[in-house]
Amino acid sequence: MAALVIAEHTNNALKDATAKTVTAATQIGGPVHVLVAGHNCAAAAEEARKLSGVETVLIADSPLYAKMLAEPMEALLLSLADSYDALLAPATTNGKNYMPRVAAKLDVPQISEILGVEGPSTFRRPIYAGNAIQTIEAPSGKKVITVRTTAFKAAETAGSAALHQVPAAADPGLSSFVSEELSKSDRPELTAAKIIISGGRGMQSGDNFQLLDRIADKLHAAVGASRAAVDAGFVPNDYQVGQTGKVVAPELYIAVGISGAIQHLAGMKDSKVIAAINKDEEAPIFQVADYGLVADLFKAVPEFEEALTKAGY
Amino acid sequence: MKVLVPVKRVIDYNVKVRVKADSSGVDLANVKMSMNPFDEISVEEAVRLKEKGKATEVVVVSIGPAQASETIRTALAMGADRGILVKVEGELEPLAVAKILKAICEAEKPGLAILGKQAIDDDSNQTGQMLAALLGWAQGTFAHNLELDDSSATIEREIDGGLQTVKVKLPAVMTTDLRLNEPRYASLPNIMKAKKKPIDEKTAADYGVDTTPRLKVLKVTEPPKRQAGVKVKTAAELVEKLKNEAGVI
Numbered sequence A: 001m002a003a004l005v006i007a008e009h010t011n012n013a014l015k016d017a018t019a020k021t022v023t024a025a026t027q028i029g030g031p032v033h034v035l036v037a038g039h040n041c042a043a044a045a046e047e048a049r050k051l052s053g054v055e056t057v058l059i060a061d062s063p064l065y066a067k068m069l070a071e072p073m074e075a076l077l078l079s080l081a082d083s084y085d086a087l088l089a090p091a092t093t094n095g096k097n098y099m100p101r102v103a104a105k106l107d108v109p110q111i112s113e114i115l116g117v118e119g120p121s122t123f124r125r126p127i128y129a130g131n132a133i134q135t136i137e138a139p140s141g142k143k144v145i146t147v148r149t150t151a152f153k154a155a156e157t158a159g160s161a162a163l164h165q166v167p168a169a170a171d172p173g174l175s176s177f178v179s180e181e182l183s184k185s186d187r188p189e190l191t192a193a194k195i196i197i198s199g200g201r202g203m204q205s206g207d208n209f210q211l212l213d214r215i216a217d218k219l220h221a222a223v224g225a226s227r228a229a230v231d232a233g234f235v236p237n238d239y240q241v242g243q244t245g246k247v248v249a250p251e252l253y254i255a256v257g258i259s260g261a262i263q264h265l266a267g268m269k270d271s272k273v274i275a276a277i278n279k280d281e282e283a284p285i286f287q288v289a290d291y292g293l294v295a296d297l298f299k300a301v302p303e304f305e306e307a308l309t310k311a312g313y
Numbered sequence B: 001m002k003v004l005v006p007v008k009r010v011i012d013y014n015v016k017v018r019v020k021a022d023s024s025g026v027d028l029a030n031v032k033m034s035m036n037p038f039d040e041i042s043v044e045e046a047v048r049l050k051e052k053g054k055a056t057e058v059v060v061v062s063i064g065p066a067q068a069s070e071t072i073r074t075a076l077a078m079g080a081d082r083g084i085l086v087k088v089e090g091e092l093e094p095l096a097v098a099k100i101l102k103a104i105c106e107a108e109k110p111g112l113a114i115l116g117k118q119a120i121d122d123d124s125n126q127t128g129q130m131l132a133a134l135l136g137w138a139q140g141t142f143a144h145n146l147e148l149d150d151s152s153a154t155i156e157r158e159i160d161g162g163l164q165t166v167k168v169k170l171p172a173v174m175t176t177d178l179r180l181n182e183p184r185y186a187s188l189p190n191i192m193k194a195k196k197k198p199i200d201e202k203t204a205a206d207y208g209v210d211t212t213p214r215l216k217v218l219k220v221t222e223p224p225k226r227q228a229g230v231k232v233k234t235a236a237e238l239v240e241k242l243k244n245e246a247g248v249i
């Protein structure tokens, strides 16, 4: 039997997280279908059809799924679950919201944030902020899985999957969308960026994040933050990298004024190259940094910018 | 309205965990245990609801070993009214916890159950959502702000793109995120008072729930270690290394 990947998308476009989840599904074996649940989401479904390894794309287009609220998503997924052995969603705030409801209703455990597929029922996942890795075997029966997308490569886009409409499930009528306040930025998303520059408590204010913005503009990087910087109100909550924020694994992660608490490292220590600027040479961030600069950031960051300019960036 | 707050006893967030040499798990012998940090936020929110006259009673539940009663006491010292300890030894999966909590919700009939978004030991981020589904209730996960009225809750949620507000019918489940509030410290007089507050003792069997784990842990290993690299002297040297040595810019 097949695996169903629940797409992460913006109705107009598919997110990278979907292509990565498809890769995880392919590794489990068997045909892979993708569900695009949304409203006016035909464009996202068209993109999903191109993902290599996908046999069929299901589209559930209804105002009910415009914001992918957990209660209607549960009803929709339960209406489809009979045909699948495995259901996989990326471990985004959407996937984390609706998937456990589905698992509970199917009376199966959810396997959260898998990092690797060792066999059709064997998976690796992080526990204790990634300080230990569990290898677990799921019981027979359906598998409900969320995927840590940084651990999987995106599927190629050489496919041409069939497209099927699926009807909306009955509206549970429990919840409704009120409003949204999304961070607007022309920069790449944190989870998709090749380069990230993050600031911590050492930045001292939201205004000072402009120092990092300027570097980000030059390097086409995303800007992230530690929990302390978010708690202090320097930057919005969606900047937080870490155990309980976003998990990232860019080519280059630059940590500025961040001490390197285990909860922060949990979200960035799989970056290919880590650079750190911190005035405290004992800061734990230096234990994981490939390149460390012990300096006052208010001096070092402008100098870094200047050196980039000189180097032609 | 009654508010139910499940609290989990976990390894303290400051402890550096060690994987056992035989790969069977992590070493929990003699390490400091505390209330899951997100659960402190839940207790704080519930106690504030009571202080504002929106909640009539705050009931805390912990499922785990006998020592989980300490976690309940901490919540009682923060201002919760009474506790329920469901004694279970050994590994517990979120689904089993959710089933026990479902039975407790059916008996206690809270208007709101407030859970943490994630336990910092298993990092599952499941229990609240599972509980809501089993009860057929709405949920507001990763809560950043809560407005409560008689029949509904308006919950602002921390999502990947920013903030989202949803309105849910009561009774409902809410899970807390970091910025919902700043938990108080219990004062000494309140710690003394908490000693007199009642804690009911139960077992999983009282609720007819089988807690045998469904997932088989084959092994627990350490993640690949990162080596510390080199120190550079200047920002210019950093640019040079990132460009020519690492090739990442």
Ligand SMILES: Cc1cc2nc3c(=O)[nH]c(=O)nc-3n(C[C@H](O)[C@H](O)[C@H](O)COP(=O)(O)OP(=O)(O)OC[C@H]3O[C@@H](n4cnc5c(N)ncnc54)[C@H](O)[C@@H]3O)c2cc1C
Pocket (backbone or CB within 6 Å): A199, A200, A201, A202, A203, A225, A226, A227, A228, A229, A240, A241, A242, A243, A244, A245, A246, A256, A257, A258, A259, A260, A261, A262, A263, A264, A267, A277, A278, A279, A280, A283, A295, A296, A297, A298, B013, B037, B038, B120
């Ligand atoms: C339940 C829970 C979940 C958490 N989840 C997360 C998470 O997801 N992500 C996360 O990041 N944290 C998380 N934390 C918090 C974590 O434990 C740390 O408190 C946090 O990461 C610290 O942020 P920081 O490094 O910015 O601040 P600090 O630890 O205060 O470090 C600031 C650093 O800046 C340096 N500095 C100061 N001034 C300058 C200067 N002028 N120039 C250069 N350097 C300077 C200092 O030397 C210091 O090293 C969590 C904690 C808990 C309890």
Ligand SMILES: Nc1ncnc2c1ncn2[C@@H]1O[C@H](COP(=O)(O)O)[C@@H](O)[C@H]1O
Pocket (backbone or CB within 6 Å): B006, B007, B008, B009, B036, B038, B039, B061, B062, B063, B064, B092, B094, B097, B114, B115, B116, B117, B118, B119, B120, B122, B123, B124, B125, B126, B127, B128
């Ligand atoms: N054994 C337990 N006892 C009480 N509450 C629990 C227990 N396990 C999980 N919870 C609750 O569920 C939340 C999320 O846990 P988890 O789904 O394991 O990440 C926690 O913050 C607690 O509120």
